[in-house]
Amino acid sequence: xxxxxxxxxxxxxxxxxxxxxxxxxxxxxxxxxxxxxxxxxxxxxxxxxxxxxxxxxxxxxxxxxxxxxxxxxxxxxxxxxxxxxxxxxxxxxxxxxxxxxxxxxxxxxxxxxxxxxxxxxxxxxxxxxxxxxxxxxxxxxxxxxxxxxxxxxxxxxxxxxxxxxxxxxxxxxxxxxxxxxxxxxxxxxxxxxxxxxxxxxxxxxxxxxxxxxxxxxxxxxxxxxxxxxxxxxxxxxxxxxxxxxxxxxxxxxxxxxxxxxxxxxxxxxxxxxxxxxxxxxxxxxxxxxxxxxxxxxxxxxxxxxxxxxxxxxxxxxxxxxxxxx
Numbered sequence: 001x002x003x004x005x006x007x008x009x010x011x012x013x014x015x016x017x018x019x020x021x022x023x024x025x026x027x028x029x030x031x032x033x034x035x036x037x038x039x040x041x042x043x044x045x046x047x048x049x050x051x052x053x054x055x056x057x058x059x060x061x062x063x064x065x066x067x068x069x070x071x072x073x074x075x076x077x078x079x080x081x082x083x084x085x086x087x088x089x090x091x092x093x094x095x096x097x098x099x100x101x102x103x104x105x106x107x108x109x110x111x112x113x114x115x116x117x118x119x120x121x122x123x124x125x126x127x128x129x130x131x132x133x134x135x136x137x138x139x140x141x142x143x144x145x146x147x148x149x150x151x152x153x154x155x156x157x158x159x160x161x162x163x164x165x166x167x168x169x170x171x172x173x174x175x176x177x178x179x180x181x182x183x184x185x186x187x188x189x190x191x192x193x194x195x196x197x198x199x200x201x202x203x204x205x206x207x208x209x210x211x212x213x214x215x216x217x218x219x220x221x222x223x224x225x226x227x228x229x230x231x232x233x234x235x236x237x238x239x240x241x242x243x244x245x246x247x248x249x250x251x252x253x254x255x256x257x258x259x260x261x262x263x264x265x266x267x268x269x270x271x272x273x274x275x276x277x278x279x280x281x282x283x284x285x286x287x288x289x290x291x292x293x294x295x296x297x298x299x300x301x302x303x304x305x306x307x308x309x310x311x312x313x314x315x316x317x318x319x320x321x322x323x324x325x
Contacts, residue, residue: 033065041120042233045076247280264294
C-alpha cells in the first residue's frame with residue numbers, strides 16, 4: 001500500500017524539548033478515516049511501531065487513513081535532538097503527557113476521528129493527556145492500551161506493581177549501557193531478557209534506533225536514552241495517579257485492553273482487575289495474547305497489529321468501495 005511517510009517535530013515550549021513523530025498518510029484517506037496515534041514503552045522508541053503500523057494499513061485500508069508514532073522526548077532520535085536540554089533535566093512521563101495533550105489540541109487533528117494506542121508506561125501518559133486536554137468529546141473514538149501500567153487503588157503494602165518498578169530500577173542501574181561496537185551491543189542484548197524473546201525485525205529496529213556513537217568516528221556505542229532518563233519510567237507516582245484516573249477514562253471513552261498471557265509486569269489476578277467492573281473499571285474489549293508477555297509488541301508484532309486492526313474495524317467507518325462500471 002502506498003503511504004506518505006514524514007517526520008513531524010512537536011514542540012513543548014515550556015521546557016524547550018521536542019518530540020519527533022513519524023506520520024504515515026494513506027492515499028485513500030477520507031474524512032471518515034481514522035487517525036491512529038501510537039506511543040511506545042519505556043526504553044523503546046517510535047520506530048518500534050513501524051512494522052505493526054504498516055500491517056494495519058494493509059489489513060484495513062478502508063478504515064485507517066493516518067497514523068502517528070510519537071517519541072518520548074528522552075528516547076530514540078528525539079533524545080539526540082534534545083541532548084542539550086536533557087543534560088540539565090529529565091524528560092518525565094508528565095512531559096510526554098504534555099506533548100501528547102498539545103498534539104490532541106493541535107490543528108493537526110482538527111476534524112479527525114482519533115484512536116490512541118499506548119504501550120506500557122505510555123498508557124499512563126495518555127491517561128493524563130486525554131483527561132487534561134481541552135478537546136471535543138467526539139474527537140477520540142477509542143483508546144487501545146497494550147499492557148497498561150497502572151497501579152490501581154487501594155495501594156497495598158508490598159504492592160506487586162510497585163515492587164516490579166523497584167526491581168526494574170535496580171536492573172537499569174546495574175545494566176551495561178556502553179559497548180565497543182554496535183555488533184557487540186547486539187550480541188550482549190540478544191542473549192538476555194527481554195531482547196532474546198523479540199521478533200528479529202523488532203530487535204534490528206531497536207539496535208538501529210536505540211543506540212548512538214559515543215563520539216564522531218568512534219565505533220563505541222551507547223544508549224540514546226540514558227539510564228538516568230530511563231529511570232523515570234519506573235517510579236510509582238505517575239502509575240498511582242493514572243490508576244486513580246483510569247475509571248474516569250473508562251467512563252469517557254471506549255477503552256480496549258491487550259495483554260500478554262505471560263505475567264511479566266503483574267500477576268494475571270492483578271491484570272484482571274483492569275476490567276473487573278469494580279469502581280468503574282470497564283473495558284470495551286479484552287484481548288489476551290497467548291505465550292506473549294509485557295513487551296508483546298516486540299515479541300509478536302503481527303499479532304499485536306492484527307488485534308489493533310480488529311479494534312479499528314469495529315470502531316471506524318468502513319467506506320463502501322466505489323462501484324465499477
